Amino acid sequence: MSLRVLVLSGGRTVRQLQEQTDYDVVLAEENMTLEQLMLADYPLEVDFDDWDSVIAQVAEAHAQQPFDAVVTGVERLVPLAGRLRAELKLEHGVGEQAARDCIDKAATHRLLAEAGVPVPRNRVVRDAAEGGAAAGELGLPVVVKPRDASSAAGLKYCETREEVEQAVADIVAGGRDSALLEEYVTGPEFGVFAARVGGETEVLWVVEGEVGPPPTFVKVGGFFPSRLDDARRAELDALTARALAAVGLDDWVAALQFTLTADGWRAGEINPRVPGGQAVEMIRTTTGHEPSLVAAEAALGRRVEAGRARNAAGLYRSVVFDAAGRIDYVRKDVRELAGLESPVPPFVEFDVEPGEAVLPVGHPRGGAFGRIVLAGESLEQLERDYARVMEQLAVRLVSEPVADAAVERAHTSCC
Numbered sequence: 001m002s003l004r005v006l007v008l009s010g011g012r013t014v015r016q017l018q019e020q021t022d023y024d025v026v027l028a029e030e031n032m033t034l035e036q037l038m039l040a041d042y043p044l045e046v047d048f049d050d051w052d053s054v055i056a057q058v059a060e061a062h063a064q065q066p067f068d069a070v071v072t073g074v075e076r077l078v079p080l081a082g083r084l085r086a087e088l089k090l091e092h093g094v095g096e097q098a099a100r101d102c103i104d105k106a107a108t109h110r111l112l113a114e115a116g117v118p119v120p121r122n123r124v125v126r127d128a129a130e131g132g133a134a135a136g137e138l139g140l141p142v143v144v145k146p147r148d149a150s151s152a153a154g155l156k157y158c159e160t161r162e163e164v165e166q167a168v169a170d171i172v173a174g175g176r177d178s179a180l181l182e183e184y185v186t187g188p189e190f191g192v193f194a195a196r197v198g199g200e201t202e203v204l205w206v207v208e209g210e211v212g213p214p215p216t217f218v219k220v221g222g223f224f225p226s227r228l229d230d231a232r233r234a235e236l237d238a239l240t241a242r243a244l245a246a247v248g249l250d251d252w253v254a255a256l257q258f259t260l261t262a263d264g265w266r267a268g269e270i271n272p273r274v275p276g277g278q279a280v281e282m283i284r285t286t287t288g289h290e291p292s293l294v295a296a297e298a299a300l301g302r303r304v305e306a307g308r309a310r311n312a313a314g315l316y317r318s319v320v321f322d323a324a325g326r327i328d329y330v331r332k333d334v335r336e337l338a339g340l341e342s343p344v345p346p347f348v349e350f351d352v353e354p355g356e357a358v359l360p361v362g363h364p365r366g367g368a369f370g371r372i373v374l375a376g377e378s379l380e381q382l383e384r385d386y387a388r389v390m391e392q393l394a395v396r397l398v399s400e401p402v403a404d405a406a407v408e409r410a411h412t413s414c415c
Contacts, residue, residue, distance in 0.1 A: 004065060005296055006058065007040070008072035008081055009048070012280075014040050016292040023296070026061065028054065051080055055087050062088050069093055069299040073292065075103060078272045081299075092301030094272060098248040102272040106147045106180050108247060112267050115246035117239055119267050120182040131168035132161045134181045140164075141184045141214070146171050157184070157214035184214075187261040189268075190226060193275055193283055193291065194240050195253045195298045201241035202303065204294065205283045206233070212320065213362040220361065220368070223379050224286050224314040235265060243267055253295045255279075278347060278373045282314040285344070285375045311344060311375040315382040319350065319370030319395065320361040324402040327358045327369060329395040337392055340385045342376030348389065357402045365407045 002024040007013050009029050017023040018041070027040030030048050037043045044061060046054045058067075070081045070093055082096030101107040109119045123134035124147070135142050135158070144167035146154040156167035164181070171179040193205040208226035212218040228236065240256055247270055255275040257268035274280060274291035284290050288306035297304040321327075331354070334345045350370035352358060359366035372389055374382045 003068040003300060005299075006044075006061075006067045006070045006084070008070065008074065008077045010073045010292075011036065011039055013071065013073055013292040013296070016290055017296055020293070026067070028058065048077060048080070051083065054080065055084060058084055059087060069296065071296050071299045073273050073295065075271060075273050079103070092251040093299045094252040095248060095250070098250070098252075099272050101247045102249060102254070102270045104147050105145065105149070105269060106178075108270055109180075109182075111246045112243055115242055117243050117246060117267050118265055120185050122180060122182045124178050124180055125168055126178045127172060128165035128169040131179065131181060132165045135161050135164040138181060138183045143182045143184055144168060144171070145180050145182070146174075146176055147178060147180045148176070155215075155217065157217070185259050185261050185266050187259045187266075189219075190228070190236065190258045190260065191222070191275065191279070192236065192240050192256040192258065193253070193279075194244065194256065195294050195303070196241075196244045196250050197298050197301060197303050199245070199250060201237075201244050203237045203240050204289050204306075205287050206236065207279065207282070207314075212367075215364060216362055216367050218318060218320060218361050218367045220320050221315075221317045223316075223382075224282060225312075225379075232260070239265055239267060243270060251298055251301050253291070253298050278316060278371060281347070282316070282373065282375065285310045286312065286314045311342075312377055313379045313382055314373070314375045315379060315386060316371060316373040317386060318368035319372070320368055321358055321366075321397050322360055323397065323399060324357070324359050324363070324366075325397040325399045326355055326402070327352055327395070328354050328398050329393050332393060337389060339388055341381045342374060342385055344375045346385070346389055347371070347373040348393070357407050358397070359402060359407050 003022055004024045006026045014025050014027050017025050025040050026042040026044055028044045028046045029036050030046055032045050046057055070084045072081050078099040079096050082094045082099045085093040106124045109122050112119050121138055125131040125134050141159045144156045144158055158164040158167055168179045189209040189211050191207045194201055194203045206226050207222050207224045209219050210221040212220045255271045259266045274295055280291050286309055288309040294304055334348055352369050358369050374385055376382050
C-alpha cells in the first residue's frame with residue numbers, strides 16, 4: 001500500500017518521490033501552472049499567505065484519504081508543515097516550534113549556547129542605538145543580519161559603529177522588529193546535510209567551502225570530500241547531533257553551517273530543509289543519497305539506505321572576479337568540451353551574457369556571476385578538468401571602468 005505524502009510546494013520533491021513506487025503524492029501549490037497541475041498525482045491549489053485556509057483544505061483532503069507525512073523544501077513553509085503535522089495528528093515530522101527556532105537565528109544561537117554548542121558571540125538589538133552599543137560590547141568588526149534570513153541574505157559586514165547603526169536601521173525599516181549582531185569569525189566553512197530520526201542523527205554529507213571576502217562572503221567554491229581529519233570529523237558529527245537536539249528538530253532534515261576558527265568550531269545556521277542550488281545534485285552523485293527522498297522518509301520516521309554513489313568527489317567553482325569590467329566567454333554546449341578526464345558532464349551556468357558588466361567578488365553588487373560544478377573520481381582529477389573547462393570557455397575579464405548602476409541585479413552569494 002502506497003504512503004500518501006503531502007508536498008508543500010516544490011516540483012523537484014514531487015518528481016523524486018514519483019520515481020519511487022511507495023508514494024502517493026499530493027502537491028499543494030499556489031497559482032498552479034498547467035505543468036504543476038499535471039505533475040502530482042493529486043494537485044491542491046492553496047494560498048500560502050492564508051494558513052487557516054490551507055489547514056482547512058488539507059484537513060478536508062485528509063478526512064477523505066489520510067496523509068502519512070507532510071514535507072517541504074521551502075524554508076518559510078516548514079513551520080506550516082509543523083502545524084499541519086499537529087492538526088492532522090501525524091506521528092512523525094517536524095514540529096512547528098522547532099522549525100521556528102531554526103529560522104529565527106537568534107533563537108538558534110540561544111538554544112545552541114544553552115546546550116554547550118559553541119556559537120559566535122551575538123546580541124539581539126531593536127534599533128540603531130542598541131546596535132551601536134552592542135557593537136562596542138562585541139568589538140568591531142561585526143556582522144549584522146535579519147534574524148530570519150538564511151545564508152548571506154541581508155547580511156552586512158560592518159567595520160564602524162556608524163555602519164552597524166545604519167545596517168540595523170535598514171533591517172528595522174524593512175519591517176522587522178529586531179536584528180542580530182554577531183562577532184566576525186574567520187576560518188574554513190563547512191556545510192553539513194544531516195537527518196535526525198527518532199532522536200538519532202546521521203550526518204550524510206560534509207562539504208568544505210571557500211568563502212570570499214567581506215562584505216558579501218560569497219561562496220567562491222567548495223569540494224567534497226572535505227579535508228577534515230578523523231578527529232575533526234568526529235567533532236563535527238557530534239556537534240551536529242547536539243545542535244539538532246538543542247533546537248528540537250526530529251524526524252526531519254537540516255542543512256547546517258559551521259566555521260572552524262583558530263579557537264575551534266563555531267556553529268552558524270541550521271536551515272530546516274535540504275540544501276539549495278547545485279548542492280543537491282552533488283549530494284546525490286557523491287553519496288548515493290537523494291536529499292528529497294531522505295527528507296520524505298525522515299518525515300515518515302524512517303531512515304533510507306543510500307544508493308550507489310556514482311562519483312567519489314565533487315567540486316564547484318563560482319564565476320567571480322577581483323576587479324570590475326565586462327565578462328567575456330565562449331558559449332559552448334558542455335558536450336562539446338574536449339579532453340575531460342571525468343566521464344560526467346560538468347554543469348556550467350552563467351548569470352550574465354558576454355559583454356555584460358560585472359563587479360568584484362567583494363563588492364555589494366558583485367558576487368558570483370555563474371557557477372561550474374564537476375563530479376568524478378578525485379579532487380585532483382576535477383581540478384584538472386576545471387582548468388580545461390575554463391580554458392575552452394575562455395572566461396576572461398575585459399578590464400574597463402564600470403559604474404555600480406551598470407549591474408542591475410543583486411549579487412549571488414553561492415552556487
